[in-house]
Amino acid sequence: MITTNSLSGPRRWALASLLGLACGAQAATETEVREFIDLAGQRAGELSLKENRAEWIFQNFITYDTQNQVVDIKKQVTLNGMATARMARDFMADGEGLSESTLRDLEMIRHKVTLPAPADEALTAELVSLGAELENIYSTGKYCNAEGDCQVLRDMSLRMANSRNEAELRELWAGWREASKPMRPLYARMVELANTGARDLGYKDLGDYWRSRFDMSSDAFAADMDRYWQEAKPLYEALQCHVGAQLEAQYGDDVMPDNGMIPAHLLGNMWAQGWANIEDVVMGGKSQAPYDLTEILEERDMSAVDMARTAEAFFSSLGFEPLPETFYERSLFTRPQDREVVCHASAWNLDDVDDLRIKMCIQRTGEEFGVVHHELGHNYYQRAYNQQDYFHRGSANVGFHEAVGDAIALSVTPEYLVKIGFLDELPASTEEAEIAQLMKTALDKVAFLPFGLIMDKWRWQVFSGEVEPANYNQAWWALREEYQGVTAPVTRTEDHFDPGAKYHIPSNVSYSRYFLAHLLQFQFHQRMCELAGFEGPLHQCSAYGSKKAGEALNTMLTAGRSAPWQDTLEAFTGDRDVDPGAMLAYFAPLKAWLDEQNADRQCGWTVN
Ligand code: X8Z
Ligand code: ZN
Numbered sequence: 001m002i003t004t005n006s007l008s009g010p011r012r013w014a015l016a017s018l019l020g021l022a023c024g025a026q027a028a029t030e031t032e033v034r035e036f037i038d039l040a041g042q043r044a045g046e047l048s049l050k051e052n053r054a055e056w057i058f059q060n061f062i063t064y065d066t067q068n069q070v071v072d073i074k075k076q077v078t079l080n081g082m083a084t085a086r087m088a089r090d091f092m093a094d095g096e097g098l099s100e101s102t103l104r105d106l107e108m109i110r111h112k113v114t115l116p117a118p119a120d121e122a123l124t125a126e127l128v129s130l131g132a133e134l135e136n137i138y139s140t141g142k143y144c145n146a147e148g149d150c151q152v153l154r155d156m157s158l159r160m161a162n163s164r165n166e167a168e169l170r171e172l173w174a175g176w177r178e179a180s181k182p183m184r185p186l187y188a189r190m191v192e193l194a195n196t197g198a199r200d201l202g203y204k205d206l207g208d209y210w211r212s213r214f215d216m217s218s219d220a221f222a223a224d225m226d227r228y229w230q231e232a233k234p235l236y237e238a239l240q241c242h243v244g245a246q247l248e249a250q251y252g253d254d255v256m257p258d259n260g261m262i263p264a265h266l267l268g269n270m271w272a273q274g275w276a277n278i279e280d281v282v283m284g285g286k287s288q289a290p291y292d293l294t295e296i297l298e299e300r301d302m303s304a305v306d307m308a309r310t311a312e313a314f315f316s317s318l319g320f321e322p323l324p325e326t327f328y329e330r331s332l333f334t335r336p337q338d339r340e341v342v343c344h345a346s347a348w349n350l351d352d353v354d355d356l357r358i359k360m361c362i363q364r365t366g367e368e369f370g371v372v373h374h375e376l377g378h379n380y381y382q383r384a385y386n387q388q389d390y391f392h393r394g395s396a397n398v399g400f401h402e403a404v405g406d407a408i409a410l411s412v413t414p415e416y417l418v419k420i421g422f423l424d425e426l427p428a429s430t431e432e433a434e435i436a437q438l439m440k441t442a443l444d445k446v447a448f449l450p451f452g453l454i455m456d457k458w459r460w461q462v463f464s465g466e467v468e469p470a471n472y473n474q475a476w477w478a479l480r481e482e483y484q485g486v487t488a489p490v491t492r493t494e495d496h497f498d499p500g501a502k503y504h505i506p507s508n509v510s511y512s513r514y515f516l517a518h519l520l521q522f523q524f525h526q527r528m529c530e531l532a533g534f535e536g537p538l539h540q541c542s543a544y545g546s547k548k549a550g551e552a553l554n555t556m557l558t559a560g561r562s563a564p565w566q567d568t569l570e571a572f573t574g575d576r577d578v579d580p581g582a583m584l585a586y587f588a589p590l591k592a593w594l595d596e597q598n599a600d601r602q603c604g605w606t607v608n
Contacts, residue, residue, distance in 0.1 A: 027094040030102060036091070037105050040084045041390030044077075044112075045352065051077050052350050058132070059359060060332060062139060062340040067132050074128045079121065081113040082197065089202050104215075108391050108561070111212050114508055115190070116197030127193040130186050134506035137186075139342040141179030145171070154335060154343055154361055157270050161277035161367075166255055166266070173265035174490050180500030187500060188469040190508075191462060198463075207463035210456070210510050214397050215564040222460070224578070225453060225512060228519060229483075231580040232449055235587060238594040239446050240485045241603035243267075243275060246282045260605030261481060263489040271502050272486050273451040275443040276367065279436070282443065288436035290414060290427035293366025300422070304333035304362035310420070311373045314408055318543070318550025320380055327356050327379070335361035344503045345371050347378030352393065354383050370409045370444075377405020385560030396556070396565035399516025399578070404557070406517060407524035408543075410441075416542040438539055438590040445518055446587065450483035452515030457483075458499055459511075473498055478607075485605040520569075522582035527573040528553065538586045 028036070051073050058070040088109040095103055115131055117124035144150040156172050163169055191206065198209040203218075211218035240262065247266050248256045255263065268277030280287040297307070305328065312323050330350075335343055343361040350357065356379040362368055381404055385393050395401035414437075417423040427433055458476050461467040467475040473492050476499045480486050492498060499505045526538060532546035543549040556572040566576045584591070 027096065028091055030098055033091050033098060033102055033106070036087065037102070037109070037391065038389075040087075040109060043080060044084065045390040047073075047077050047080055049351060052348065052352075056348060056350060056357075056359075059139075059342040059346075062136060062342070067136060071125070071129050071132050074132070075121075075125050078113060078115070078117050078124050078128055082117055082119065082124070082200075085110045085113055085116070085201050086119075104564070105391055107212070110201055111203075111209055112391070113197070115194045116201055116206070116209060118193060118196040119200055123193055123196075127190060127197070130190040130193070131508060134183055134186055134190070134500075134508075135342065137179070137183055138500070138503060138506040139344070140340045141176070143172070143175035143178060145175070151175075152343075153270070154363070158363065160265075160270050161268050161365075164250070164281070166251055169265040170489050173270070176270060177496055177498055177501045180497045180506070181495065183500040183506055184469065184472065184497040187472075187497065187506070195463060205463045205465070207456075207460035210463075211460070211512075215566065225515065228515075228578055228580050229449065229453055232446070232519070232583060235442075235446055235584060235591055236449055237485075237603060238591060238598055239442055240605075241598045241601055242594050243278075243282050243443075243447075244485075245597075245601055246284065247278075250281050250285070257487060259487075259608065260603070261485050261487040264480070264486045265489045267447075267486070271451065272484065273448055274367075274445075275447040276440050279440045279443055282439060283436055288432055289440050290433040290437055291417065291423060293369055293412075294364070296417070296422050297364050297366065297369060302364060304360075304364070307362060307364070307369055307372050308333065308358070308376070311369070311376050311408075313420070314373070314411070314544060315376060315380055315550075317545045318553065319547045320550060320554065321383075323356060323376075323379065324354050327358075330355070331357040332359040333362050344507070345375055347375040347382070349379070349382035349386070353386050356383060367444075370406075370412070373409040373412070374402075374405035377401075377403075377408060380404065381557045384554060384557035387558070388560040388562055392560045392562040394561040396559065396561060396563075396568035397516070398510065398513035399520050400556075400565065400568075402513045402517030403520040403524055404553070407521040407528065410521060410525040411528070411542040411544055413540060413542045415540065416544045419542075419544060434539075435590060435593050438587060441539065442587055442590055445521075445583070448518055449515065452511060452518055454479040454483050455499075455502065455504060455511035456515075459505070470494060481605075481607045516578055519578050519580050519583055522586050523569075523573050523575060523579055524553070526582045526585070537589065539589075 054070045054073045058066040088106040091098070092103060092106050092110065095106070115127055117127045142150045142152055143156060153176060156176055160169060160172055194206045198206045201209070203209040203212065208218045211221045214221045244256070244260065244262050247262060251266060255266070257263070264272040266278070267275045269275065275282070279289060302310070308328075308331070316322055332341065335341065341361070342359070345358065345360040348357045348359065349355060358375040358379065360371065360375060362372065378401060381395055381401055414423060414426055418426055458467070458479055461475055462472065471494070473494050473496050477488055477492055503509070504511050525541070525543070528543040528546065528549035529538060529541035531549040531552055532541070532543045534541040534543070552572060556568055559568050570576045
């Protein structure tokens with residue numbers, strides 16, 4: 001058997017890292033460990049470029065062959081990632097005398113693998129194949145009705161947004177959930193394998209592993225998530241109460257249960273995660289919003305590329321360099337008719353320098369205009385941290401990555417739309433108009449919070465074994481009901497796998513990131529408005545054109561993951577913690593209005 005014990009110093013660690021061997025008993029010095037980290041970064045960096053390319057091709061052309069190709073490279077990436085993570089684990093166990101920043105880097109290497117695999121090549125291959133198969137099932141999923149007419153998710157989502165026909169909504173809702181049924185056994189097996197991998201690296205389970213990425217203990221992170229939710233909850237409850245009452249007025253008490261919960265198919269979104277599409281219903285049957293972005297985009301005949309160029313111009317106004325022309329040549333902006341693709345929006349940096357791209361099946365709606373800003377936020381972040389070492393190329397924590405583009409989109413105000421010529425003049429500033437505008441945003445951002453929380457709560461329960469495969473669906477609905485006050489419109493059984501009907505479950509994208517981002521983006525917005533010299537209510541502020549705000553934002557983006565996120569946040573906003581207070585301040589006028597509306601209502605819900 002080859003060992004590296006006959007070598008000494010950095011060469012020993014270097015060789016060990018390349019061969020993936022254990023290193024013998026001696027504790028390593030700071031210099032040796034730094035050398036290991038550098039080499040590990042180089043190796044992982046090279047592999048990740050190959051992975052990016054194979055993944056891009058697979059997601060743009062889903063076929064038997066592209067799937068095999070991506071599985072091959074992902075297997076190599078996982079084997080390498082696990083070997084390196086195990087070494088990091090061992091260095092940490094012997095970590096006395098290592099500096100704090102080196103220990104942090106080792107920890108980052110240790111928890112870098114999304115799906116940690118058992119120490120076995122065949123099981124690694126199996127785990128990676130399961131991941132690709134689940135993604136395939138989701139992305140190629142269709143609902144075919146009794147007449148044999150089939151629909152893809154994108155079209156079903158559009159109907160969910162616009163239809164007010166309860167029976168149609170119910171059919172779409174239940175129909176899409178047929179597509180995720182076959183995922184259940186694959187998902188259960190995937191959990192089993194990834195848990196073994198996580199335990200091998202010294203974690204309790206995959207949930208513990210995912211939660212350990214926040215510069216604090218995994219338990220402290222879970223407790224903080226609950227604390228943030230408790231703070232934001234009264235605003236959510238006020239919104240849920242008002243929306244429930246308006247839905248009752250729209251659909252009647254045959255449709256609305258009398259326990260205070262809202263059936264999930266009535267909220268204008270396939271997953272009831274954002275409710276902005278039913279602003280008309282919520283405002284009494286007719287939209288009260290001062291303008292309709294979807295109509296503006298239609299009137300101006302904006303193409304998907306035009307939407308991206310408009311979002312780019314916002315970033316340019318803050319002082320960011322333009323996107324490279326290759327962004328427009330290589331991105332996927334619309335759904336191709338001739339092949340299967342992963343339509344769920346994403347942002348990429350193929351060469352880890354500036355080969356930036358988005359992949360999105362853009363629809364011409366105000367909602368999607370927001371998503372375009374969201375994706376570009378990822379791209380500008382990716383480019384800003386490209387000078388960092390490999391393991392520091394990432395956002396301060398994953399929530400930051402999701403918050404940047406959203407924070408920019410909060411600056412898409414009537415005043416901004418006038419500045420760029422989308423509106424001829426500012427809409428009359430009446431109290432009704434202000435409330436309607438705040439309502440539209442709250443239906444998107446506030447309604448999202450409990451959904452953002454339960455996606456990972458469910459997974460944490462599943463990964464820890466608290467919820468077993470036999471109870472997957474029941475546990476899912478228990479969380480939906482308790483946190484969201486949202487209930488299933490049709491009977492659910494353990495034959496269904498409703499969590500799998502949401503992209504991030506089969507794709508294994510952790511979801512706490514979005515919960516955090518929905519709070520952080522208001523902190524970022526608040527700070528950028530301050531730097532832009534804005535005085536007034538936060539929802540009226542646009543940081544458009546503020547070089548000062550752009551510079552501060554860029555400084556944060558450039559830092560990547562080089563420091564604990566609390567330090568990075570403090571340098572930008574002055575806070576060391578996620579603070580729901582910024583969101584609460586933004587919506588304060590709406591909260592007062594909701595409390596008036598709800599004054600004579602019995603709010604809250606009872607879980608069966
Ligand atoms: O998945 C996304 C982005 C890509 S990172 C479009 N989002 C979450 C979702 O769609 O469920 C953005 C907000 C929440
Ligand atoms: Zn995102």
